[in-house]
Amino acid sequence: MRNIRLFDTDNHRFILLNESEPGEEEGVRSNQYLVMQDNAGVLLDPGGFGVMPRVLAELLRYLNPDQLRGIILSHQDPDIVGGISTWLELSGCPVYVSRIWMRFLPHYGLKDMSRFVGVPDEGMDLEPSPGFKLKIIPAHFLHSEGQVNTYDPVSKILFTGDIGAAMMPLDKDDAFVDDFNLHLPFIEKFHRRYMCSNKAIVCWLDTIAGLDINMIAPQHGPVYRGSAVTDFLAWLKDLQCGIDLMQSGGRFHTQLL
Numbered sequence: 001m002r003n004i005r006l007f008d009t010d011n012h013r014f015i016l017l018n019e020s021e022p023g024e025e026e027g028v029r030s031n032q033y034l035v036m037q038d039n040a041g042v043l044l045d046p047g048g049f050g051v052m053p054r055v056l057a058e059l060l061r062y063l064n065p066d067q068l069r070g071i072i073l074s075h076q077d078p079d080i081v082g083g084i085s086t087w088l089e090l091s092g093c094p095v096y097v098s099r100i101w102m103r104f105l106p107h108y109g110l111k112d113m114s115r116f117v118g119v120p121d122e123g124m125d126l127e128p129s130p131g132f133k134l135k136i137i138p139a140h141f142l143h144s145e146g147q148v149n150t151y152d153p154v155s156k157i158l159f160t161g162d163i164g165a166a167m168m169p170l171d172k173d174d175a176f177v178d179d180f181n182l183h184l185p186f187i188e189k190f191h192r193r194y195m196c197s198n199k200a201i202v203c204w205l206d207t208i209a210g211l212d213i214n215m216i217a218p219q220h221g222p223v224y225r226g227s228a229v230t231d232f233l234a235w236l237k238d239l240q241c242g243i244d245l246m247q248s249g250g251r252f253h254t255q256l257l
């Protein structure tokens with residue numbers, strides 16, 4: 001288990017809370033992040049049911065769950081939402097998720113949806129506590145129909161959910177991507193099959209074009225920094241994926257899948 005301070009000043013932090021160790025969890029390994037300003041925190045993609053106790057243990061190094069001022073779900077997948085009922089019990093904060101997933105989330109066993117806030121298609125600005133500002137940014141169809149990113153203007157870190165996600169071999173546990181070309185084999189197949197189309201990518205690249213981005217923090221695998229950020233975005237720009245490659249009979253037009 002690790003927790004890595006991606007950005008750390010007296011009053012503002014962006015922390016990779018828990019990157020599971022190889023082999024510790026069935027299914028896909030995932031990252032959870034905590035953004036903090038003073039005593040207020042926002043949890044990004046809290047994770048599945050299985051990782052919840054470990055994420056909580058790491059979070060307690062920094063704050064108590066009742067100091068959470070928001071939980072943001074990048075999309076509806078179980079590796080993000082699976083542990084949400086316990087987080088709802090431990091905290092009193094609102095939970096933000098794309099408006100289009102609101103009607104499906106009760107199927108995670110949630111009886112009360114009153115603390116959920118449906119994020120509009122254009123995204124929204126948050127001020128979880130006075131002076132603590134975050135931007136929820138649309139990333140539709142990358143891969144989820146209602147996908148959102150979170151941008152922290154202080155650390156200049158963009159949390160991208162599954163965009164940039166890597167499926168790393170069990171014996172590889174690097175925290176950062178510094179050389180994008182070396183990293184490409186770990187992301188290429190995932191992006192070609194799970195990301196919906198090049199049009200969705202181009203729309204997203206336009207949407208984030210005005211942001212000053214120091215790091216791209218995905219929900220799976222290492223965090224992009226330095227030239228790996230621009231190299232990754234340049235690679236993505238021309239990527240053919242998802243329905244671009246789809247053929248009849250369930251096949252995909254590539255040898256890579």
Ligand SMILES: [Fe+2]
Nearest residue numbers: 075077143162
């Ligand atoms: Fe996903």
Ligand SMILES: [Fe+2]
Nearest residue numbers: 077079162219
């Ligand atoms: Fe994911």
